[in-house]
Amino acid sequence: MTTLSQNLLDLSDFAWQRLRQRVEGLTDDEYFWEPFDGCWSVRKTAEGYVADGSRLPPAPAPFTTVAWRITHLVDILQAERTATWFGHTATEEPPPVPGSASEALAALDRAYEIWRGRLAALSQDDLDRAMGPIAGPYGDNDGTSFALHIIDELIHHGAEVGTVRDFYRGVRAEDPFPAALAGDLTPADRPALLAEAAAAQRWDVVRHLADRGFGVNERTSGGMTAAHLAAGTGELDTLRFLIDRGADLSLKDTQYDVDVPGWAEFFEQQEVADYLTARTRAGSGA
Structure with missing residues (x-):
């Protein structure tokens, strides 16, 4: 019988492979493409690239570029909480915001490697146990619910990235x-x-x-x-x-x-x- 841990890994890997295939061959032009005024993206500053954002979420939310979405997904997958909320320790340093498509794909690969390693290391007790005060308002939720939340982030942000690539190709459609x-x-x-x-x-x-x-x-x-x-x-x-x-x-x-x-x-x-x-x-x- 397949364990809960293996089911979570299988679901995560399936979503990851789908996303990774969708971003294969990503170009800088696609990465930074802004189809509308007011998009959130990543911007070059004197200190490096920085993602647009706001402490108070705007309503309605702005359209976000592939650059912003991949950067956001990289942050989610290897965030410290994807270790500490399960009772484990995070040792990896956060990477800089990717300033090109190739850097973004490398960062995405690394972020998933980190997340998958953390997910694979979870015991059944980690998945069953309430996360406690470290998880703030989600402290009564168990580890399984949090693992599913991170996988859901991978799925829906991955779908968004693929959709934006489709939009980009659609407006430049040509019959080869x-x-x-x-x-x-x-x-x-x-x-x-x-x-x-x-x-x-x-x-x-x-x-x-x-x-x-x-x-x-x-x-x-x-x-x-x-x-x-x-x-x-x-x-x-x-x-x-x-x-x-x-x-x-x-x-x-x-x-x-x-x-x-x-x-x-x-x-x-x-x-x-x-x-x-x-x-x-x-x-x-x-």
Whole structure:
């Protein structure tokens, strides 16, 4: 039977992996993007970068940039209270506010490493025990409720970061496929473009991109290959084409950790599942 501690770790890790995939490739322009006047962000000062804020929360709350949201999440995950409220000791020093996208991702990785280590170290007694006076008005709450609160912060701020990236891309939307088909965009420029075409269900484009040397085993930012996506949507003809071009059906996506046949089964694409099963049997001589 799975323990409460392991369930909390699994939930936290799942939320973390989803966020980490959503921020992969983050640029400085996205990091600092302010779509409206009055956004809260992080600002450069003589002492370094500082996050906007107010002792009295404004109402309504201002729109916050990716920079502000990641900085806030870094602070939450490795705050001293994520150790002391459980009765443990915090020894890590708080990092400076990240002044670039690369610094932000490094800080985010480090913050999650710290939080996960603290979460993994909790005993059942830590989770069951009331936190006491150190937690102020939350002193009567047990450690489990606080652990769930931090995981909820990871989930909802992670969703906000992903949404702002979507907004950023939406206002700068461009169709990369014509440029690739014309030879103006190469596999070196955008290695995962064939997988992106599969994610957009542009199956005709998938074939043309393969002809132009785009890799069939590259992954989308969500961690899926074109073969995963073809199997999951029941696109059997395209899946056959990808297999002929060298698609590796044993590769597992990075979100669900499932191979290509597993996607066909999970998404109830019976024709695809039957084809892959028959292909495996034929290959094994059974």
